[in-house]
Amino acid sequence: MDDARLVERVASGDGGALRELYERFADRVFRYALTLLRNRHLAEEVVQETMIAVWKGASGFERRSQVSTWLFGIARHQAHRAHRSEAKGARVPAEREEEPDPSGAVEREARVQRAVAELPPEQREVVFLAFYEGLPYDQIARVQGVPEGTVKSRMFHAKKRLAEELKP
């Protein structure tokens, strides 16, 4: 069953379809939220809130975009809410700010993770959505709510900075 059909089934109240949607996308939404927030606890919350929002609002999905783009848009909104709540002190951040976990990773991999983590948030997001998710720049522009030119510019500066940071 394709992703869009699955969302239609979620909209009709099919719990099994929601579970299937979770299986397909939770990992990706989590990594995206982690890229935005750099906090595993908050990223987990974002996954939960995103799936709950999908359950309540799946009928709002229009086939104009891919399901992944739609989900990333919801997750982005939830991530901003989580970030704002945390900033207001409404939450108790039980863990330190997320650092890339180097366990089991080669040193170079950890260095790449650190370099990505140090990018400005909007650039980090573009790098994730393009390189990990393979989203075209017009879809990234839709997720971020900015013109395509801004996405290209963010990517240009992110790449330049990463190349400098990761010089051998």
Place this chain on the structure above:
Amino acid sequence: MTCDQARELVPFYAARSLPEFEGAALIAHVVGCEGCQSDLVETMSLGHELRRAFAAVPGPPEGTCLSVIANTVGVPLLRVDLGGDLAGFSVDVGAVRSGVPITGRLSILGREVPILRI
């Protein structure tokens, strides 16, 4: 295509996310431009490292799924099935934080159609 335009598109080409027609135009430029060739090679290598780095980050904890299910579909409490293989009706009663949702499905020749959600 100018070198400035090419440099904007190179990362998306390396990310395998550039639309085909733009990719073709980019390659047509790169073939005749040593500077952009070098940029493309470096960015392809960077892209490979980035994908590996993102993939190496651990995913969500296993309990996240259960939490989502409990807050949406709910923990199943009761299921009633009526009818047979050709046609039937089933009702599920669950428990979520906000109440006790009831959903019903009609099944005809193995295809299920949701008809009730309270």
